[in-house]
Ligand code: SF4
């Protein structure tokens with residue numbers, strides 16, 4: 001991991017400019033999609049908001065996943081789509097391969113929603129998402145970057161009581177000890193969020209991911225304690241900023257160094273506290289007079 | 291007045307021949323089990339020497355005993371607050387090396403070795419690890435001044451002795467040593483009891499014997515650090531601490547403790563002392579120079595009608611009072627004042643007293659002939675010409691006060707002078723009587739001291755009171771039932787855990 005880090009970061013540094021550019025394009029697209037809806041509330045609206053919206057828009061541009069506008073005309077058939085929703089990983093025909101080639105094989109299986117809900121969803125998507133509004137969040141300011149950093153490190157607490165990002169994630173060079181690595185142990189692919197901004201489809205994608213996380217553990221952790229809009233804006237701004245500015249890695253694992261230095265300091269402190277402890281008598285006595 | 295009885299002891303150091311019979315008797319009874327091999331409830335040290343464990347008297351290292359802080363006594367090694375940070379690692383414990391690593395020999399090699407050109411050898415193996423070891427020290431490594439340039443030279447009692455005198459101690463004409471047998475002192479103000487976080491140690495109410503409850507001991511080892519005489523030991527096998535129990539099962543059946551019973555030099559005396567328990571705290575806090583007198587003060591006259599009345603009121607059985615009146619220890623400590631407590635500056639108020647030894651005089655080598663004594667014609671020497679510096683004995687027995695040692699030695703010399711004048715007659719009686727006067731003693735007292743030191747019978751040396759265990763047992767059970775159900779001895783062997 002440590003040896004790979006420099007290479008990865010070099011890659012990030014080169015790629016970030018392009019990605020940020022893309023991200024801002026996404027933002028434009030997002031803004032366009034926020035048109036008032038028409039018609040009555042469709043059955044698929046609510047499930048779409050909770051299960052699909054974090055990664056997809058309908059006509060709002062791509063996020064992590066593709067924009068679903070015009071889906072009806074793109075997919076091979078309604079049956080294909082149903083099967084794909086239930087088991088995306090297991091669907092490997094030509095069309096599925098094409099989608100995966102573009103967006104990666106990251107779509108979570110939705111079989112748990114049940115056939116009824118899935119059919120509602122398909123109707124809803126085929127109908128072009130009637131009643132779906134995309135809330136337009138305000139643009140980020142430089143103050144948001146700072147607030148985002150403080151939210152990330154826990155200097156400022158998340159308003160609804162969610163855990164600070166640093167408990168499980170790290171950002172290269174953020175603090176001396178880096179951040180948590182717990183996310184690795186709970187199975188997430190990414191503990192280091194330096195490049196989360198680009199990975200998650202730029203500002204719009206990351207905002208969506210944060211507002212309603214779909215990741216296995218984060219989903220549960222933030223289910224009852226969602227981040228507020230302002231927090232989402234700030235964190236996204238911060239992560240966006242980090243993805244631009246992260247310097248090449250220092251090339252060493254500070255955690256180990258701090259750990260060793262800390263352990264030595266602790267031992268010295270303990271030795272001083274118990275300086276008058278009994279060591280030995282006979283050995284010194286006999287050794288000293290040899 | 292809160293009158294209590296204490297089984298107390300006197301060791302007469304002039305009579306100890308350093309045979310270690312006492313140590314062996316004790317070891318065979320109490321400490322030959324696994325985990326106790328290194329313990330010597332009774333040990334005999336050569337003085338000057340560093341003893342067992344090495345330099346135990348140096349409390350700047352071992353931190354045993356009490357100190358006065360403000361107007362309170364506090365333990366040097368631990369306390370209610372200090373125990374919290376130290377409970378899982380007591381920083382003042384002697385290491386095994388400071389006692390010694392117990393060993394045996396691989397005797398079977400003597401029989402099983404294949405035939406060869408050399409004698410088979412039994413190699414030493416550790417009794418702790420079972421591995422071969424290089425023996426580096428033993429419980430009595432400096433016996434009879436062995437290695438004296440290291441051990442004797444570093445005796446903590448020599449710290450107040452001048453450099454010149456120290457040098458002289460090593461010179462052949464001045465070479466001197468005596469034996470110092472030690473057991474638990476069953477102190478009146480025991481540091482071991484006070485230090486125990488589990489309350490496992492206690493001082494028996496009826497006879498003052500200090501014991502460790504093997505069921506309550508939790509291996510914190512606070513007592514090991516707190517006892518300034520290093521007379522509690524940790525058993526690594528059972529996970530409990532153990533100490534001298536003054537052979538209480540023997541005492542309860544009217545027998546002297548094994549080390550007393552077996553003593554070849556007949557140096558040991560045992561009997562009751564009555565004391566005023568209300569004054570222990572006050573006495574233990576006295577300034578160092580007043581401690582010896584203070585402790586003597588604490589001991590009550592068993593013939594005083596007031597004391598007897600108070601003892602009766604405290605519920606002391608009549609027999610106990612009678613035995614206290616016949617106690618040889620009372621005579622030595624309070625009447626003759628020739629027995630002194632060891633290192634009372636540790637403030638535990640030890641109840642084992644020592645009669646300091648009359649050591650050989652300086653030799654002189656006038657005319658190339660070695661003369662025993664500076665003044666060749668004197669039969670009994672002036673003890674200021676003793677080979678061991680007076681300050682040394684004072685450091686051991688009187689917190690550095692040489693006058694107290696002189697008082698005792700003068701009396702001991704007076705006894706000898708008087709008896710010599712009486713039986714041999716080569717000293718004029720007038721000289722002897724003069725010596726008595728100087729020594730603050732009388733013919734009658736000298737006769738008593740002579741009888742008790744030279745001719746005592748078993749029953750005079752050990753005046754063992756009836757222990758009235760049945761009365762103690764009665765508190766929780768019918769003593770007859772107890773005897774039938776439990777019998778004597780251990781009902782469960784001590785082992786780790788609750
Ligand atoms: S000599 Fe040590 S073990 Fe014995 S009673 Fe005194 S303090 Fe306790």
Ligand code: SF4
Pocket residue numbers: 305306307308309310311312313334469471552553554555556557
């Ligand atoms: S048995 Fe008696 S004479 Fe022998 S060493 Fe022990 S105390 Fe001294």
